[in-house]
Amino acid sequence: MARIFIIDADPAFCESLGAIVAGLGHQAEHTQSLTAALASPSLRNADILFLNTALPDGSGLEALPKLRTLPARPEVIMTTDAASADGAERAIRNGAWDYVAKQGAVDRMVLPLIRALDYRGRKPVKRGEVRLKRDSIIGGSPGLARCLDIVSEAAASDASTLLYGETGVGKEVFARAIHDNSQRNTGPFVAVDCASLSRTLAGSTLFGHRKGAFTGADKDRDGLVAQAHKGTLFLDEIGELPLAMQKIFLRVLQEHRFRPVGGRAEITSDFRLICATNRNLEEMVSRGTFRSDLLFRMRTVVMHIPPLRERIDDLPELANHYIRRICGKYGMPAKSISTDLHAALREYQWPGNVRELIHTLERAVLAAQDETKLFSRHLPDHVRISIARAAANTQQTEDAPAALRPASGDVPAQADSKPVHAPLPPDAPLIPGTSDTPDTFTPPLRPGAFCSISESAEPTDLRDDLTLLPPATPTAGASAQTPTHQKSATPVRSLPSTPYSEIEDKPQSRQPLRPFFEYRDKAFLSYLIELMDQSNGDIATACTISELSRSYLYDLLKKYGIATPQRKCR
Numbered sequence: 410m411a412r413i414f415i416i417d418a419d420p421a422f423c424e425s426l427g428a429i430v431a432g433l434g435h436q437a438e439h440t441q442s443l444t445a446a447l448a449s450p451s452l453r454n455a456d457i458l459f460l461n462t463a464l465p466d467g468s469g470l471e472a473l474p475k476l477r478t479l480p481a482r483p484e485v486i487m488t489t490d491a492a493s494a495d496g497a498e499r500a501i502r503n504g505a506w507d508y509v510a511k512q513g514a515v516d517r518m519v520l521p522l523i524r525a526l527d528y529r530g531r532k533p534v535k536r537g538e539v540r541l542k543r544d545s546i547i548g549g550s551p552g553l554a555r556c557l558d559i560v561s562e563a564a565a566s567d568a569s570t571l572l573y574g575e576t577g578v579g580k581e582v583f584a585r586a587i588h589d590n591s592q593r594n595t596g597p598f599v600a601v602d603c604a605s606l607s608r609t610l611a612g613s614t615l616f617g618h619r620k621g622a623f624t625g626a627d628k629d630r631d632g633l634v635a636q637a638h639k640g641t642l643f644l645d646e647i648g649e650l651p652l653a654m655q656k657i658f659l660r661v662l663q664e665h666r667f668r669p670v671g672g673r674a675e676i677t678s679d680f681r682l683i684c685a686t687n688r689n690l691e692e693m694v695s696r697g698t699f700r701s702d703l704l705f706r707m708r709t710v711v712m713h714i715p716p717l718r719e720r721i722d723d724l725p726e727l728a729n730h731y732i733r734r735i736c737g738k739y740g741m742p743a744k745s746i747s748t749d750l751h752a753a754l755r756e757y758q759w760p761g762n763v764r765e766l767i768h769t770l771e772r773a774v775l776a777a778q779d780e781t782k783l784f785s786r787h788l789p790d791h792v793r794i795s796i797a798r799a800a801a802n803t804q805q806t807e808d809a810p811a812a813l814r815p816a817s818g819d820v821p822a823q824a825d826s827k828p829v830h831a832p833l834p835p836d837a838p839l840i841p842g843t844s845d846t847p848d849t850f851t852p853p854l855r856p857g858a859f860c861s862i863s864e865s866a867e868p869t870d871l872r873d874d875l876t877l878l879p880p881a882t883p884t885a886g887a888s889a890q891t892p893t894h895q896k897s898a899t900p901v902r903s904l905p906s907t908p909y910s911e912i913e914d915k916p917q918s919r920q921p922l923r924p925f926f927e928y929r930d931k932a933f934l935s936y937l938i939e940l941m942d943q944s945n946g947d948i949a950t951a952c953t954i955s956e957l958s959r960s961y962l963y964d965l966l967k968k969y970g971i972a973t974p975q976r977k978c979r
C-alpha cells in the first residue's frame with residue numbers, strides 16, 4: 410500500500426482525490442496549506458505527493474525542490490488551476506513527475522497517479538541519501554540537490570548527457586562528478602572546448618592525424634576522441650561546434666569509429682559523451698545552426714544547472730570554502746565574513762556565477778590585507794555599484810506610485826494639521842545623535858518660524874527619494890548628506906572610498922543607531938528647517954545658501970512637510 414499526500418487549498422478536491430486513492434487500495438492524507446503539510450509527520454514517508462501550484466501560504470512550484478528531497482523522495486504530481494507552459498517547464502525541471510491541470514475534474518489525476526505508482530513500485534521506495542563523490546561540489550540548496558540526483562542517475566549508466574547552464578555555473582565540475590561516480594572513473598576524462606577549436610585543425614584535434622597528412626604533421630598523433638578511450642569525452646560549448654564537424658561527430662557518436670586525418674584505417678574509441686552548453690540548442694535547431702539528429706543523440710540525460718542567483722542558499726558555504734582556500738593560497742591567516750558581506754553577496758546577481766564569485770572573493774581577500782574580517786567594503790567597486798544600483802532601482806520602483814500620484818494641490822489633506830516641532834534649543838545639534846541627550850530627535854525650529862503642513866514630523870515615506878540623492882556633499886555643521894539639485898539619471902548611492910577601519914575620528918559614542926533612512930530623513934528635515942529659518946523664509950536666499958535649485962528645494966520642502974512661505978501658518 411502506497412502513501413499519498415495531497416496538498417491543496419480546495420477541501421472538496423482533497424476529499425474526492427482521497428476517495429479515489431482509497432478506492433485504489435492506498436492510503437491518503439491531505440492538508441490545505443504548505444505549513445500544515447510540513448507539520449505533518451506522514452509527509453516524510455509519502456510515496457506520491459499531489460502538490461498544488463498556488464497554496465494559501467506559498468507557491469507549490471517554489472516548494473517543489475525541497476519537497477523532492479524529503480526522506481522518502483516522493484514523486485510529485487503538480488496540480489494547477491491555471492496551467493501555463495512556463496509552469497509546466499519549471500515543474501518538470503525541478504523534478505516533478507507530472508504537471509496536471511485540474512480543470513474541475515479529479516479523475517484527471519488518476520492516470521498520472523497510476524503511472525507514478527507503477528514507477529514507484531519498480532524502484533526502491535527509499536533511496537536514502539545519494540552517496541556521491543562530490544568533493545568539488547559545494548552547496549546544499551534544493552537546486553543543487555536536484556542536480557546531484559541527476560549526477561547519480563547519469564553516473565549509473567553510459568547514457569549521453571547534456572548539461573545546460575550559464576557561464577561559470579559549474580558545468581565542467583558536474584561533468585567530472587558524473588565521470589568520477591561512473592564505472593569509467595579509472596579511465597581518462599578528456600575535456601574539449603569546442604569554442605576554441607580552430608576550423609582548420611578541428612578534425613585533427615578531435616580525431617588525430619597521420620604523419621605527413623598536412624604541413625607540420627611530422628608524426629602520427631592521437632586526437633582527443635581516441636584519448637578518451639575507456640573514459641569520458643566532455644565537449645564543452647557544444648553549440649560552437651561547426652556544422653560540418655557536427656555531421657562527422659554524429660557518425661562518431663553512433664559508431665564510435667572514425668578515421669584520423671590522412672589515415673586509411675578507422676580506429677575505435679569506447680568513450681562516454683557528456684556535452685555542455687550555455688546556448689539554447691533547441692532554438693539553434695529551429696534556426697538550422699545545430700543538427701537535430703545530433704541533439705537527440707546527445708541528450709539522453711539532461712541537466713539544467715541553476716545560476717547562482719537562483720540558489721543563493723549555497724552562497725555562505727561556497728564563500729567560506731573559497732575564502733579558506735584563497736587565504737591558504739596567499740599564506741594568510743583565515744578571514745571571517747561579516748553579516749554585511751553575506752548580505753551583499755546575496756544581493757548581487759552573479760552573472761559570471763561561481764567563477765565570478767571566486768574571483769570576487771579573491772579580490773576581497775587581497776583588499777582586506779591584514780584585516781581578519783571581510784566586509785562589503787572589500788568587494789570590487791563594480792560589484793558594489795551593481796548592488797547599489799539595483800537597490801536604488803528597487804527603491805525607484807517602490808516610489809513610483811507615489812511619484813505618479815496626480816498633484817492635488819500643494820498641500821496634502823491632513824486630518825489635523827498642526828505645528829509639530831518643538832522650539833529649538835539654542836544649542837540643539839543638527840545631526841541627531843551628536844548631542845548628549847540624543848534619545849529624541851528635536852528638529853531645530855524657533856518659535857514663530859515655519860510650521861509643518863503634515864501632522865507628523867515623519868516624511869510620508871521615510872525611505873522615499875533615495876534616487877533623488879546625488880553623491881553626498883558634507884556641509885559643515887549641517888546634515889551628513891546635503892542634497893544638491895540634480896536628479897541623477899542613473900541613481901547611484903555614493904560609496905565611501907575609505908575602509909571603515911581606516912576612518913579616523915570615528916564617533917566615540919556607542920548610542921543605538923536608528924535605521925539609516927530614518928536617520929537620513931531626520932537629518933534632511935533638520936537641515937531644511939534650519940535653512941528656511943536662516944533665510945527668513947525667503948526661497949531665493951535659501952537657494953543661495955543651500956545651492957539647491959528652486960524646484961528641487963520646493964520638492965524637498967513639500968516632501969518633508971515644511972510649509973513654504975506662501976503657505977505659512979496663520
Ligand SMILES: Nc1ncnc2c1ncn2[C@@H]1O[C@H](COP(=O)(O)OP(=O)(O)OP(=O)(O)O)[C@@H](O)[C@H]1O
Pocket residue numbers: 545546547548574575576577578579580581582583645687727763764767
Ligand atoms: N558547486 C560548486 N562548488 C564548488 N566550486 C564550484 C561549483 N560550481 C562551480 N565551481 C567552481 O567555479 C568555477 C567554474 O566552474 P566550471 O568551469 O565548471 O563552470 P562552467 O559552467 O563549465 O563554465 P564555462 O561555461 O565558462 O565553461 C570552477 O573553479 C569550479 O571549481
